Amino acid sequence: MRDMKVLMAICVLGTANGAVKLTPDKTFTKALEPLTHIMSMRVNYETREMIPGMKLKYYEKSILFDYYSICLTNPDVVRYKVKTRGG
Numbered sequence: 001m002r003d004m005k006v007l008m009a010i011c012v013l014g015t016a017n018g019a020v021k022l023t024p025d026k027t028f029t030k031a032l033e034p035l036t037h038i039m040s041m042r043v044n045y046e047t048r049e050m051i052p053g054m055k056l057k058y059y060e061k062s063i064l065f066d067y068y069s070i071c072l073t074n075p076d077v078v079r080y081k082v083k084t085r086g087g
Helices: 002-009
Strands: 011-015 018-022 035-043 046-048 063-070
Touching: none
Parallel strands: none
Antiparallel strands: 011 018, 035 046, 035 063
């Protein structure tokens, strides 16, 4: 049973340039935050370029963001939380 724990703790990856040994217990992943990518923005259901300091007119009330977040080392840390603030 002890040999099984050793096998589960080490991952060997084959590449075109040889093999790479990965030991997950020795990797530094705790402080890494997931990267969030905003793909597009829509105002009143029409795609709009995102410009810093952008101001919208009073009738532009529907604002949609298409985004995703990924963390390959620890997918459980990916959480979505949205907060809006009027200007």
